[in-house]
Amino acid sequence: MYGRDVDGRCEPVPGREYVDLVGGPLDGELLDVTGWSVQARTEGVLLVTDGGLFGPGGRALYSPREAAPAGPFLWDGDTP
Numbered sequence: 227m228y229g230r231d232v233d234g235r236c237e238p239v240p241g242r243e244y245v246d247l248v249g250g251p252l253d254g255e256l257l258d259v260t261g262w263s264v265q266a267r268t269e270g271v272l273l274v275t276d277g278g279l280f281g282p283g284g285r286a287l288y289s290p291r292e293a294a295p296a297g298p299f300l301w302d303g304d305t306p
Contacts, residue, residue, distance in 0.1 A: 250286050250301030251277035257288070257299060268295045272305065279304035 238244055244256040252275055259267060270289025278284040284306055288299035 245290070245297030245299050247273075247288050248298045248300050250288070250304070251275045252286055252288070253301070259297075264295065268292075270299060270302070275304075280306045 238256060242258055242260040243262075245259050247253060247255045247257055252273060257271070257273070267290060270287060272285040272287050275284060275286050276282045278286045284304055286304050287302040289302050290297055290299050
């Protein structure tokens with residue numbers, strides 16, 4: 227799960243909403259989108275990651291497909 231605790235034992239919490247991240251450096255991770263507005267979900271998100279093209283501190287852009295704002299979020303590329 228994106229943003230997991232240092233020990234890696236972060237589990238999905240019942241009652242919260244998650245989307246799958248597909249492709250790129252965070253492939254297979256879950257992103258907690260609980261409380262996100264419809265607009266925020268359609269815009270996508272830049273997530274900090276050490277495993278992307280720009281190394282530590284770089285960001286990966288993930289966005290939903292237009293037809294599926296509920297997810298999954300697909301990788302659109304990396305940025306510094």
